[in-house]
Amino acid sequence: xxxxxQLPVLPIIIPLIAAPLTILLxxxxxxxxxxxxxxxxxSWIVFAASAALLHSVxxxxxxxxxxxxWAPPIGIEYRIDLxxxxxxxxxxxxxALAFPFSYASIRAEIDDRQLSMFYAMALIAMVGLLGVVxxxxxxxxxxxxxxxxxxxxxLVALGAARDRRALTASFNYLVMGTxxxxxxxxxxxxxxxxxxxxNMADLKIQLAGESNRMVEAGFAFILVGMGxxxxxxxxxxxxxxxxxxxxxxxxxxxxxxSTKVAVYVVIRFIYTVIGADFDFAxxxxxxxxxxxxxxxxxxxxxxxxxxxxxxxxxxxSSVGQxxxxxxxxxxxxxxxxxxxxxHLFNHGLxxxxxxxxxxCVVLRLGTQTCAGYAGLARRMPLTAAAFIIAALSLVGVxxxxxxxxxxxxxxxxxxxxxxxxxxxxxxxxxxxxxxxxRVIELMTMREGAGGRTKEAPATMLIPLYILVAANVxxxxxxxxxxxLAERAAVALMxxxx
Amino acid sequence: MTPGLAIILAxxxxxxxxxxxxxxxxxxxxxxxxxxxxxxxxxxxxxxxxLSVGEGARPGxxxxxxxxxxxxxxxxxxLGAMFALLASxxxxxNSLYSIGxxxxxxEKHQTRFYMCFAIAIASAMGVAYxxxxxxxxxxxxALTLSTWPLVTHKGDDKARHGGRVYLGxxxxxxxxxxxxxxxxxxSIAGTTDFTPGGVLAAPLQDSGPLPAILxxxxxxxxxxxxxxxxxxWLPNAMVAPTPVSAFLHAVAVVKAGVFAVLKIAVYIFGxxxxxxxxxxxxxxxxxxxxxxxxxxxxxxxxxxxxxLAWSTISQLSYVTLxxxxxxxxxxxxxxxxxxxxxxxxxxxxxxxxxIYVAAHKTLVSEMRGLxxxxxxxxxxxxIGAMSIVGLPPAGGSWPKxxxxxxxxxxxxxxxxxxxxxxxxxxxxxxxxxxxxxFYLEPAGAGARSQGSGGKPIDWRxxxxxxxxxxxxxxxxxxxxxxxxxxxxxxxxYLLPMLET
Numbered sequence: 001x002x003x004x005x006q007l008p009v010l011p012i013i014i015p016l017i018a019a020p021l022t023i024l025l026x027x028x029x030x031x032x033x034x035x036x037x038x039x040x041x042x043s044w045i046v047f048a049a050s051a052a053l054l055h056s057v058x059x060x061x062x063x064x065x066x067x068x069x070w071a072p073p074i075g076i077e078y079r080i081d082l083x084x085x086x087x088x089x090x091x092x093x094x095x096a097l098a099f100p101f102s103y104a105s106i107r108a109e110i111d112d113r114q115l116s117m118f119y120a121m122a123l124i125a126m127v128g129l130l131g132v133v134x135x136x137x138x139x140x141x142x143x144x145x146x147x148x149x150x151x152x153x154x155l156v157a158l159g160a161a162r163d164r165r166a167l168t169a170s171f172n173y174l175v176m177g178t179x180x181x182x183x184x185x186x187x188x189x190x191x192x193x194x195x196x197x198x199n200m201a202d203l204k205i206q207l208a209g210e211s212n213r214m215v216e217a218g219f220a221f222i223l224v225g226m227g228x229x230x231x232x233x234x235x236x237x238x239x240x241x242x243x244x245x246x247x248x249x250x251x252x253x254x255x256x257x258s259t260k261v262a263v264y265v266v267i268r269f270i271y272t273v274i275g276a277d278f279d280f281a282x283x284x285x286x287x288x289x290x291x292x293x294x295x296x297x298x299x300x301x302x303x304x305x306x307x308x309x310x311x312x313x314x315x316x317s318s319v320g321q322x323x324x325x326x327x328x329x330x331x332x333x334x335x336x337x338x339x340x341x342x343h344l345f346n347h348g349l350x351x352x353x354x355x356x357x358x359x360c361v362v363l364r365l366g367t368q369t370c371a372g373y374a375g376l377a378r379r380m381p382l383t384a385a386a387f388i389i390a391a392l393s394l395v396g397v398x399x400x401x402x403x404x405x406x407x408x409x410x411x412x413x414x415x416x417x418x419x420x421x422x423x424x425x426x427x428x429x430x431x432x433x434x435x436x437x438r439v440i441e442l443m444t445m446r447e448g449a450g451g452r453t454k455e456a457p458a459t460m461l462i463p464l465y466i467l468v469a470a471n472v473x474x475x476x477x478x479x480x481x482x483x484l485a486e487r488a489a490v491a492l493m494x495x496x497x
Numbered sequence: 498m499t500p501g502l503a504i505i506l507a508x509x510x511x512x513x514x515x516x517x518x519x520x521x522x523x524x525x526x527x528x529x530x531x532x533x534x535x536x537x538x539x540x541x542x543x544x545x546x547x548l549s550v551g552e553g554a555r556p557g558x559x560x561x562x563x564x565x566x567x568x569x570x571x572x573x574x575x576l577g578a579m580f581a582l583l584a585s586x587x588x589x590x591n592s593l594y595s596i597g598x599x600x601x602x603x604e605k606h607q608t609r610f611y612m613c614f615a616i617a618i619a620s621a622m623g624v625a626y627x628x629x630x631x632x633x634x635x636x637x638x639a640l641t642l643s644t645w646p647l648v649t650h651k652g653d654d655k656a657r658h659g660g661r662v663y664l665g666x667x668x669x670x671x672x673x674x675x676x677x678x679x680x681x682x683x684s685i686a687g688t689t690d691f692t693p694g695g696v697l698a699a700p701l702q703d704s705g706p707l708p709a710i711l712x713x714x715x716x717x718x719x720x721x722x723x724x725x726x727x728x729x730w731l732p733n734a735m736v737a738p739t740p741v742s743a744f745l746h747a748v749a750v751v752k753a754g755v756f757a758v759l760k761i762a763v764y765i766f767g768x769x770x771x772x773x774x775x776x777x778x779x780x781x782x783x784x785x786x787x788x789x790x791x792x793x794x795x796x797x798x799x800x801x802x803x804x805l806a807w808s809t810i811s812q813l814s815y816v817t818l819x820x821x822x823x824x825x826x827x828x829x830x831x832x833x834x835x836x837x838x839x840x841x842x843x844x845x846x847x848x849x850x851x852i853y854v855a856a857h858k859t860l861v862s863e864m865r866g867l868x869x870x871x872x873x874x875x876x877x878x879x880i881g882a883m884s885i886v887g888l889p890p891a892g893g894s895w896p897k898x899x900x901x902x903x904x905x906x907x908x909x910x911x912x913x914x915x916x917x918x919x920x921x922x923x924x925x926x927x928x929x930x931x932x933x934x935f936y937l938e939p940a941g942a943g944a945r946s947q948g949s950g951g952k953p954i955d956w957r958x959x960x961x962x963x964x965x966x967x968x969x970x971x972x973x974x975x976x977x978x979x980x981x982x983x984x985x986x987x988x989x990y991l992l993p994m995l996e997t
Contacts, residue, residue: 399635419677445652
């Protein structure tokens, strides 16, 4: 047994073991550095393993790993192809930045004694998301969804030290999240009834393109359950409060990863498990996913314009952006799917950067209202500059990842004969110009209440600027994102046939 | 140096200059020297490219490929080479003027001001040399963003509002209309390269109203061309300091807009396809209406800069009109109008700024009799106005002539009437200003306010703006006159752009 062969399991097994160990580390010695450094190192190792997996998949093709050497469909299979390697890299990459970033922010926002618990929870939340992405077993998805959700509820609730509303936000999230997970598992149950298997690839074979009421109902339950987790409009109401009141560093990680993972699951089930050639899948595309995606894009963006709380604004913006991803999926074409995957990755980069900048502001100015951003360009120039670049990326200015996403989505719209979709997409991004422009104007053109403030510490600024640089780099060099996403889309469509 | 390398440097040098400006923040004299040195190098580079294009070369290079075979690529052709040369020359002239103006006015944030200018000129170079629509869009947006801090320079409520409209209209239209149009062209033709003869003729044969729809998206998406009804950003942008208005809203920004329109008409649609498909006809009318309506509004503006802004809207639509005539002469007239209007309108703006600096007057009605105090300024203003009206011996007369020829070729006789009427309106609202300044008594100087003027100029009573604020408009006025004399070489230079 060599280690390279065990690579697929490392991103899961390492943090899973590390999480309980983190609890044992003293939270109050050495200013809480022990759990922080330990968790950060773990996240870096996980990122390295994920990047190695991506490289291996990109060059040598999909990997199938059998848990405990039990062959699928009996045993649990970890199956890594380009689509999930890409998401895996995003999640672990954001984690590898969010962990080092968290130190100053989290120490200011939660009780010192909870620090070890916090990092343990954060590792578990990460492992849950990674597991959802990596596994090739449908029921295993549910298990990991619950692992990540339960830890996330706790993480959100930790925001209560700063703002008591975090408790209701967390409770709301818990109720909605549980409903979502329940729907999902009901759907799985129905599919299991129909086929007698839970392995994704095997499900596809057993379903054999034959439709019946049970399969349709199962699919509907899965779609609704994951739609809830993905904050798909109109099931998004848990999200703005959860993001706004969670500790800032938690919001960074969640905003950049968790909804994206849920969108990935939707894509995976539609293409790999169900297969796009079902009549009802086509109907779901045209009459359910597309209209809801468009409604989400428009409605959430309009709501975002009227938010006073910056993080809520960003959260609503995320709901809108998830609309873009689902719209791309709903085209049912390779190009649309690849546009979705690209945007899934890119949006993680932009929202991560924006929430990081917001966390810096919370740390130094103690505010997250839009009005509190007045004069930020003079008060915290580095943070403000990072925020502006990330905001331009969100709007889709050329030279940033946002532009790439938009271009891909527009091209997919025109090529699939849907010019209307292209104009809806640009219409929604105009709304983004408004809500982002409003904040940028406040930052640059208004005088703030105080004078120049201390900038955020280097542990926060460096990860922030790495993400900002990624926003620009992947906006100019799309070899990794677009090319891999296109290949992933081709593979997924191949799965579907 | 090869011309290809010169193009790269033309993009890079202003950015290096920007860095130098930032470093020299504390030493204003050296900072300004950095701006001027950058400008001088830039002129040398654009001249080199200009000459090599004149010899028939089409230098270019590919910077990087971004998405799906879409390169950020540059290639110089006659129209772009002319625009780049024009912009770089006028940038230096304008920098001279800025130095005088900003110092006389003791403006704040001068370093930021010059830095943004440098980015803006780099963006303008990118627009000028863009080899495809994708690259053009890239720099078009960069130009919008880099000029926003310039428009909002004063930082007060009015500037904020102006800036909001500026960004809202320019970015809004480019994202909502121009970008989809570009992607659509890419989807239809599989390329966005500027190709002599256009790329749409073959794939869009007999495709009903689609060419017209695309043209509409392009024209209204390029709001920098200020075709009505997407013109509202331009009057609002007049809150900017005068050098910004002079350079950006007479040369770089607005000309980037009409330049893009012309390039799209000639190199994406192709003149023949544009004419055959009838895609241009509705927009010919909109351009004509734009010309007359903007002139009519300009007549009612008492604020000189506002009047010039509305006049710009009208004059820009000449270029759009030329493109939409869909004839060779129309396109050529539009191309010459880019150069002629730049020289003329910049002169006018800089004179307006000089009047503001020296006499603190912004309203036309206050300028009666001011000619005695500022004779040089008003003589320069007169030359600039002549060029805008289209009177010999100023450069503006040739484009008008060619546009009329083009209109005759296209059988659009109403366009000739529009052009004549517009010139008459220009006489009323532009030439009248220096006449008033020289021949009327200052307001409040007694009842005999009419017909008593014509006093000899009292050179001792002169109160002109600082020397730099006079030198710059003198240079552009000279350029306006030169463009009359050397229109033929320029015409011949531009001819290859119409070959298919």
